[in-house]
Amino acid sequence: MKFLFIVQGEGRGHFTQAITLEEMLLKNGHEVVEVLVGKSTSRSLPGFFNRSVKAPVKRFLSPNFLPSAQNKRADIGRSVVYNLLQTPAYIKSMIYIKQRIEESGADVVINFYELLTGLTYTFLRPRIPYVCIGHQYLFLHRDFEFPPEQNFSLFLLRLFTRLTSIGSSKRLALSFYRLSDDKRENVTVVPPLLRSEVFSLQPQKGSYIHGYMVNSGYADYITEFNSNHPELQLHFFWDKPDAPDEMKVTDTLSFHTLNDVDFLKYMSGCKAYASTxxxxxxxxAMYIGKPVMMVPVHIEQDCNAYDAVRAGAGITSDSFDLDELIEFSKNYTPDRSFVYWVNSCERVLLEELEEKKDKHTIFAIPALSNYF
Structure with missing residues (x-):
């Protein structure tokens, strides 16, 4: 089968998931003919993605969250106004997406949570069926538990998630744990898509804290913590345009641009991990047994963090107060059942993506009424 990927360009996870799935499909005799990636003025395409993905990569302008003035949490109001003003450009992107889908020769499109994919299928109706993959589709599952007292934000999150997947053949929800499928919402629960390099890591309990922040404004917290705890080594990765590969602030604090080889190296040898x-x-981090502290930057990550705490990954915080993480790590015990769940990913995903091939039929596109 021939696949075309469409990848949301926000954060790191969608990129690594696309790399992993491409590798998995190629290994099993399939082909990825093209990868379309949403771009914005506030994010750059990580170098590791271009180096790792095998298929040709093409880009299109796509909606995204804008950070607050302090470059910390996402500014929802600002983001909505900005993206509405960009509507003419996004319409051009949708026309481009449909053109690439129909000219690529793909049998199936895989959508990694890109909003314009759902809108393209809503208004322009490409003939090629598509499947959605992402942790966010778990937010539509009847048994998913949300953080309390954020009803309007959760409504918007679930609406956004539905819009990314209008008309899709199925929603494959990456999950920390097993759940039965939700047929009403067309949600199939599958294990996380982790890169093959993770499985070959030989983790050691080091003495430093490893971290990642999608918005560089949180660097102030890290710098302040370092000034109060100069004895503790800190290695943090950030998504900051034009930053050097490594910016050494002090003898014990370094900021790194996204490089997945280095990222996993530091993950493997750290004492604990702090993340947005x-x-x-x-x-x-869970797979290699590292305790985690999570500092969410928007409602989607609030849900991720709440769910991860329930799954035993670690703790949440409003800021990068690493004292809390150090204290938590003293009594942390990894849940090894998570490892077995992740190890079943290739088998489970191939069964889902290949099931129609054996019947010599193409994916049927469900009625739009099934998605609202």
Missing amino acids: AGFESICE
Whole structure:
């Protein structure tokens, strides 16, 4: 089968998931003909993605969250106004997406939570069926538990998630744990998509804290903590345009640009991991038995963090107060059942993506009424 990927360009997780799935499909005799990636003025395409993905990569302008003035949590109001003003450009992107889908020769499109994919299928109706993959589709599952007292934000999150998947053949929800499928919402629960490099890591309990922050404004917290605890080594990765590969602030604090080889190296040898609650890196830390502290930057990551705490990954915080993480790590015990769940990913995903091939039929596109 021939696949075309469409990848949301926000954060790190969608990129590593796309790399992993491409590797998995190629290994099993399939082909990825093209990868379309949403871009924005506030994010750059990580170098590791271009180096790792095998298929040709093309880009299109896509909606995204804008950070607050302090470059910390996402500014929802600002993001909505900005993206509405960009509507003409996004319509051009949707036309481009449909063109690439129909000219690529793909049998199936895989959507990694890109909003314009759902809107393209809503208004322009490409003939090629598509499947959605992402942790966010678990938010539509009847048994998913949400953090309390954020009803309007959760409504918007679930609406956004539905919009990314209008008309899809199925929603594959990456999850920290097993859940039965939700047929009413067309949600199939599958294990996390972790890169093959994670499985070959030989983790050691080091003496430093490893971290990742999607918004560089949180660097102030890290710098302040370092000034109060100069004895503790800190290695943090950030998504800051034009930053050097490594910015050494003090003898014990370094900021690194996204490089997945280095990222996993530091993950493997750290004492504990601090993150802005992206699903993918939490899973990597859980797999190799590292305690995690999560500092969410928007409602989606609030849900990730709440769910990860329930799954035993670690703790949440409003800021990068690493004292809390150090204290938690003293009594942390990894849940090894998570490892077995992750190890079943290739088998489970291939069964889902290949099931129609054996029947010599193509995916049927459900009626739009099934998605609202």
